[in-house]
Every structure is written in C-alpha cells, then in structure tokens.
Amino acid sequence: MSQDSQPGLSRRQMFTGTTAIVTATSLSACGGDEEEAPIIRPDGVPMSSFGEESTAEEVTAGLDLSGQTAVITGCNSGLGYETMRVLASRGAHVFGIARSIEKATDACNSVDGATTPFAGDLEQFETMAACADAIGATGAPIDMLILNAGVMALPELQQVNGIERHFVINHLGHFILANRLMEQVKAAPQGRFVTVGSQGYLWAPDDGIQFDKLDGTWMSEYVPNDAYGHSKLANGLFSLELARRLEGSTATANVIHPGVINTNLGRHYPTHIKIFASLFSWALPFFKSVEAGAATETYVATAPVLSETSGFYFEDCNPVVAGHNMENAAMAERLWTVSEGLTQAYIGSSASDVEES
Ligand SMILES: NC(=O)c1ccc[n+]([C@@H]2O[C@H](COP(=O)([O-])OP(=O)(O)OC[C@H]3O[C@@H](n4cnc5c(N)ncnc54)[C@H](OP(=O)(O)O)[C@@H]3O)[C@@H](O)[C@H]2O)c1
Secondary structure, eight states: OOSSOOOOOOTTGGGOSTTHHHHHHHHHHTTOOOOOOOOOOOTTOOOOSOOTTOOHHHHTTTOOOTTOEEEEESTTSHHHHHHHHHHHHTTOEEEEEESSHHHHHHHHHTSSSOEEEEEOOTTSHHHHHHHHHHHHTTOOOOSEEEEOOOOOOOSSOOEETTEEHHIIIIIIHHHHHHHHTHHHHHHSTTOEEEEEOOGGGGGSOTTOOOGGGTTTTTSSSOOHHHHHHHHHHHHHHHHHHHHHHTTTSSOEEEEEEOOEEOSGGGGGSOHHHHHHHHHHGGGSTTEEOHHHHTHHHHHHHHOGGGTTOOSOEEETTEEEOOOTTTTOHHHHHHHHHHHHHHHTTTSSSSGGGOOOO
16 A cells, blocks of 8 residues: 555545534535545555445345355444345344344344344453454354444543543454454455444544553543544554454455444534434435445445455545555554553453453
8 A cells, every 4th residue: 555645634524424514514604615635546456336325235236145254343323233234135144243232132133134143342341352252152254344333522531441432442442353353254265354444534643643642631622523533543553454464364454434424423412413414414415324324344345356455445435545644554563562452451362361350
C-alpha cells in the first residue's frame, strides 16, 4: 500500500457519523460547494462494479457459502445483524456474538439459515476470551471473522481499567477475539479478517495513536467524535499489522468503512440530533440504508476475487488509499505491541490463561 498519499478531508468525509447531519445542514445553508478530494485507488487491488448503493444481498448474489463459517460481533443490531442475515441466507453458518446470550439468541433466531449465538462483552475482556474459547470448542475453521461491533460518541470521557472506553470496545476487545481465534481463521482454506472501521479515522489526532495517553487525556477538552476517531484509526492500524503478520499464510485482513447509516450507533447523541436523523436521513443523499451499509463488510468477507487481497481499506465495496496515518506501518506495529501488553492476560491460547477481572 502506498505510504505517501494523504488525501485531504473532503466534504463527503466530513459527513461520517450522525453528527454529520448538523455539519451537512450548516454547510448546505452556507451554500458550500467546494470540490471533493479525489478518491485514490491502490495499485493491484481488484475493483468491483459495486458502489455506494449496492446492498449486501446484491454483492453476494449467486454465491453459495455452504460449508463456510462466519463469526461476527454486534450481530443483534444495525450492520452486524444485516450482515449475519445475508451470510446465513447464502448458506454460511454464522456464529453471532452479542453482549449477552439473550441478545445473540434473539438475533440468531430471527434470521433464516444456520446460526449459533455466543456472548461476549468487548469491554469485559474475560468474556471475550471465554467467547473465543467457546467458538474454538466447536472446532470449526473460521472462513470469515468480522469485527463489526462498535460504540460511538460516548458523551463524556469514560475509562475501562484506565483506558479510554471507545479504544477498549472498538479496538482492544476485538484484538483479544482476533488473537484468540487466529489459528482457527488460518485453518480455513482462505480465512478472512474483516474489521469494520470508519472514515471517522480522520478525526484522530494528526500524530496518530496517543500511546502515552491512552486514558483519553490527550484531549484537553473531551470531544466524543475525536475519541471515536482515535479508536477507528486503531481499527485500521490493527488490520494493517495483522495483514503483515498473516503474510505467508492463506488468510487475509482488510478494514472497511460502511458509509453513513442511521443505526443505533447514534444512540449517545443528543435527542434533537437523533430525532432529526430519524426524520430526515432518507432525504439526505449521503445516508445509506442498512442494507447498503452492510454491503462493504459482506463483500470484503466473501468476494472470490479478493482471495489474495490483504492490508487494504475499502469504501463502497472498493479499495481506497487512506491517509492520516492509516497506512503507517511503524505505528501499526507499535499499536500491536502496546495492545498485546494491555491484553496479555487474555490473548493466550486457552481459558486457563484468563485472569479473573
Ligand atoms: N452507522 C454508521 O454510520 C457507521 C459509520 C462508520 C462506521 N460504522 C461502524 O459500523 C459498525 C457497526 O455499527 P452500527 O452502525 O451497526 O451500529 P449499532 O446498530 O449501534 O450496532 C453496534 C453493535 O455493537 C454492539 N456493541 C456495542 N458495545 C459493545 C460491547 N461493549 N460489547 C459487545 N458488543 C457491543 C452493539 O450491541 P448492543 O446493541 O448490545 O449495544 C451492537 O450490536 C461499528 O463498528 C461502527 O463504528 C458505522
């Protein structure tokens, strides 16, 4: 991947997340007509004919996923639910992970096809280790591990064991799951790690991951989207370093931005913004339906043409060169090492390694 391209913050990019409605409205009111930064494509990565309006059903049309196993976090809501539904409808056996077994069971039972519920709370690391071990006990090679769950715009600075909470939920909890299931993914004929990141990585600090202030105090004044963006940059760097570590195996790792979709992700925003979003998102051109929002993660998890594509960032079912540290290999390697240090009691190979929290 190119290291030297740093596309600017386009108008469309500013729209990531539900608060984008406010930004969009004020820009429109000002008659803002600045040009979007051009999208830069990486060399050598297959392009698809799919785009921002394609749905998860459309990008999997004609695929028979019988015999394949998919694992997805956040299966009970929004993009994770739709992705699970479509993968199961194409014949995959989907292991759906939610915060509680009740939520996972309800979601799994409400879709057609083969599904199995699992529980794991991304901010309670011992539950993620136990979840991974329960999945491991099935013995099934994992063809797709989709790290989809996430939280956005927590209203005030919150910490879990001294670490800022977006970073814990969006990055560290998934880091544990991925590490603990690593060998099972590598055991599949062509296992894929798909991390659901966000264009919100552009909200991360210019100098990237704040290794010395992971407690969130790098923000002199707490800004919810900045904390989210920091964790989403971590998603991208995690995927980049994972891809490097998978070299020489048949497994791949990629990160995606799903688009802007009115899901429960906006639950922490003020009520007036949520009402505005629910009333008007259909009329705002940059909003996608949930069906379209699930397309990119579903496409990257299943497209036969991507069997050897690893270490890339996708939007609208196509690869994009991301800037703003997303391709900083040294930062990615450091993040991996730091994350190992923060989760070392939970990323071992068996449940006996797990400490009581
Ligand atoms: N929607 C967008 O516009 C947008 C844009 C860019 C990126 N994304 C990314 O897309 C992914 C899916 O988001 P979504 O839009 O589908 O939002 P959503 O409807 O709110 O779904 C988020 C899922 O994550 C789960 N989750 C949250 N905290 C968790 C925890 N501590 N442990 C386990 N699960 C947890 C939620 O479970 P509960 O229901 O139990 O809370 C829910 O299942 C996220 O990674 C998000 O950052 C979304």
